[in-house]
Amino acid sequence: MKMPGIGLSWMRCGAIMLSLAGVVAMSAVTGCAGPESTRLRASDFDETLGKMIQSLSSSEFLAERSPDSPPAWVVIDKVENLTNDVIPPAEQWMLVARLQSAMPLQRFREQYRVMFQITPERHALLRQAGFTGELSTPPAITHTLSAVFMSAPRAGRDIKAGMVNTRSDYYYLEYRLVDVKTRETKWLDTFEIKQQAKGLAID
Amino acid sequence: MRCLRRVISLGRFESPAEMFDAHECECDNSGCLMNESSSTVTGEKIMQQRSIFSGAILMTMAGLLTVGCASSEERYDQPPRESHRGRLDDPYQSTRADQASDRASIPALLEFSDLTAQRLAQDITSLPHVIERYDAASKVQKRLVLEMGGIDNKTRTPSTDFELIQRRLRSELMKSQLIRSKFMFVESVARQEQELQRIQQGGGASQTNRYANEDIYILQGDFMEAIRDSRRQYFFNFKLVHAQTREIVFDSSYDLGQVTVR
Numbered sequence: 001m002k003m004p005g006i007g008l009s010w011m012r013c014g015a016i017m018l019s020l021a022g023v024v025a026m027s028a029v030t031g032c033a034g035p036e037s038t039r040l041r042a043s044d045f046d047e048t049l050g051k052m053i054q055s056l057s058s059s060e061f062l063a064e065r066s067p068d069s070p071p072a073w074v075v076i077d078k079v080e081n082l083t084n085d086v087i088p089p090a091e092q093w094m095l096v097a098r099l100q101s102a103m104p105l106q107r108f109r110e111q112y113r114v115m116f117q118i119t120p121e122r123h124a125l126l127r128q129a130g131f132t133g134e135l136s137t138p139p140a141i142t143h144t145l146s147a148v149f150m151s152a153p154r155a156g157r158d159i160k161a162g163m164v165n166t167r168s169d170y171y172y173l174e175y176r177l178v179d180v181k182t183r184e185t186k187w188l189d190t191f192e193i194k195q196q197a198k199g200l201a202i203d
Numbered sequence: 204m205r206c207l208r209r210v211i212s213l214g215r216f217e218s219p220a221e222m223f224d225a226h227e228c229e230c231d232n233s234g235c236l237m238n239e240s241s242s243t244v245t246g247e248k249i250m251q252q253r254s255i256f257s258g259a260i261l262m263t264m265a266g267l268l269t270v271g272c273a274s275s276e277e278r279y280d281q282p283p284r285e286s287h288r289g290r291l292d293d294p295y296q297s298t299r300a301d302q303a304s305d306r307a308s309i310p311a312l313l314e315f316s317d318l319t320a321q322r323l324a325q326d327i328t329s330l331p332h333v334i335e336r337y338d339a340a341s342k343v344q345k346r347l348v349l350e351m352g353g354i355d356n357k358t359r360t361p362s363t364d365f366e367l368i369q370r371r372l373r374s375e376l377m378k379s380q381l382i383r384s385k386f387m388f389v390e391s392v393a394r395q396e397q398e399l400q401r402i403q404q405g406g407g408a409s410q411t412n413r414y415a416n417e418d419i420y421i422l423q424g425d426f427m428e429a430i431r432d433s434r435r436q437y438f439f440n441f442k443l444v445h446a447q448t449r450e451i452v453f454d455s456s457y458d459l460g461q462v463t464v465r
Binding site for chain 1: 289290291294296298299300301304306309312313367370374377383387388389390392395398399401402403409411464
């Protein structure tokens with residue numbers, strides 16, 4: 001014989017257990033602790049590059065150019081990292097190279113007469129890679145595409161604990177295209193990020 | 204199910220719990236009526252539905268509790284809004300670290316650079332030095348040269364912070380089409396010569412362009428600080444200086460009083 005009262009309590013008990021399991025799972029996923037680092041994240045770079053691609057594509061520099069314009073030979077330079085973050089050289093190159101590779105190279109050549117050249121460092125590596133032919137003098141570079149990352153960190157000290165336990169970093173990421181000869185900045189755009197974190201750095 | 208939705212929309216039941224009892228119902232234009240006699244659902248099923256419902260409520264409450272826990276942990280005196288974990292939606296928002304730091308406030312510095320950019324954009328058309336520059340041969344107005352000058356930092360805040368603000372100011376100025384039509388923004392000779400060396404690998408490096416001093420304007424920044432007990436008084440100043448005459452043609456300053464919050 002079935003006892004409805006007992007069945008009900010078991011069901012409720014099961015539901016409560018299920019809820020508790022949910023609480024534990026959600027706590028594990030979201031975590032109760034706040035962010036502990038103000039470092040730049042990969043998603044910050046993605047967002048920055050997205051904005052830069054859009055900005056350079058619709059820039060005045062390109063709008064003023066035509067297929068009859070004098071050729072513009074562009075070479076990239078790595079990011080000048082003036083932040084407290086450690087950005088390895090490979091990443092510094094990548095963060096500018098990604099902007100170059102996002103550009104439609106053929107359209108740039110045909111419509112604006114803008115061509116991208118390999119970096120001088122890569123040019124020298126051709127010999128080491130076994131290229132035996134004559135390395136003719138490449139066309140003179142007219143523009144450089146580079147970036148500078150800067151930051152202004154601020155930290156707060158907890159009087160009771162006697163330790164720094166709050167930190168915020170304001171990041172300023174600037175991409176620019178400079179005319180080598182005239183020194184004029186032909187295109188420039190920036191991206192600003194502010195991050196905050198709480199807790200001891202040792203944690 | 205369709206019947207239950209109708210019940211809810213017509214609002215004939217007092218609470219959602221009653222909805223689960225309405226396992227079968229008949230609806231017409233005036234609403235729905237429970238059909239007790241035609242019920243085929245057993246008592247066990249009803250209990251099961253009730254348990255699922257109470258479980259769902261508990262789950263929702265637990266979820267809210269967890270979210271609340273995460274946000275309260277990150278809350279400071281005035282919690283700035285964050286879009287991702289730790290990243291603020293608005294860089295102008297002051298953080299707990301900003302308030303507790305002994306350095307100049309970042310939001311105040313950003314505000315100062317914005318104000319200066321706005322003022323310079325407005326004043327630029329009235330500067331006689333700028334509007335009266337015409338090329339003698341072509342009679343076309345000449346674009347003047349704007350170069351970044353040095354930073355004179357007499358505060359305990361690192362100079363890199365003010366260099367950042369100076370760069371930001373230049374970037375803001377470059378956004379103005381009016382300023383771009385009057386000025387060309389150039390990199391420093393030293394920096395660009397170094398770049399030229401790199402891209403030409405030291406061979407046959409020709410010089411970068413030089414401009415006449417009469418056409419060059421330099422953007423300089425002065426940052427000063429006075430400390431009295433816990434109060435710090437800052438004076439920020441940007442000036443545009445004519446390279447040839449050293450005349451200050453534009454000046455923008457900002458006073459900031461700051462008390463460190465412990």
